[in-house]
Amino acid sequence: MLEASQRGGLKITPWLHWFLEQVRAAVVANAAVVEAVKAKALFWWTHRYTDLNSRQRKLLNRLWDAEPEGFKGNLTVRKAVGLTRVSRATAYRDLSDLVEKGTLAPCGRGRSQAYRLVLRQGVEAPSPHANPLHQ
Numbered sequence: 001m002l003e004a005s006q007r008g009g010l011k012i013t014p015w016l017h018w019f020l021e022q023v024r025a026a027v028v029a030n031a032a033v034v035e036a037v038k039a040k041a042l043f044w045w046t047h048r049y050t051d052l053n054s055r056q057r058k059l060l061n062r063l064w065d066a067e068p069e070g071f072k073g074n075l076t077v078r079k080a081v082g083l084t085r086v087s088r089a090t091a092y093r094d095l096s097d098l099v100e101k102g103t104l105a106p107c108g109r110g111r112s113q114a115y116r117l118v119l120r121q122g123v124e125a126p127s128p129h130a131n132p133l134h135q
Contacts, residue, residue, distance in 0.1 A: 039119055040064045043103075050101050055084040056094050060103060063117050074107060074114035 043064070052060070062083055063075055073079075080091035095115055098104040104115040 036064075043117070043119060047101075047103060050103065052098075052101070052103075053094070055086060055090075056098055056103075058084060059094065059098070060117070074116050075104070076114045 043060075059075065059080055066072075075095070077088060077091050077095060080086075080095055081088055084091060084094070086094075095104065099106055099115065102118055105118050106113055107116055108114050
């Protein structure tokens with residue numbers, strides 16, 4: 001677009017339209033990142049006195065680091081085992097404890113059970129494809 005504008009006449013309008021569209025796209029992309037950082041800060045401030053072990057902190061930070069896109073397929077016991085390098089029973093206990101402490105919410109049942117972040121009491125993490133400018 002810039003090259004076409006340089007070779008053309010004095011008409012800058014097409015280039016300005018292109019440039020402003022690029023700025024708008026950057027604002028939308030960055031708004032999602034800023035909102036994710038604010039949500040993570042609020043989450044940790046809310047849970048600053050919650051007793052969490054190092055494995056639980058690692059799991060929660062991994063979930064937050066995946067924002068704003070979200071952790072693909074949510075967090076499962078199998079993924080927790082892989083991230084923390086502990087037995088399945090220990091990973092399950094850690095996840096169950098996080099649910100009891102209000103940091104995670106279970107979704108699904110049985111073998112397909114997964115866990116999502118709880119941003120505030122009763123509010124789960126938004127859909128990974130939500131547009132932050134239209135909320």
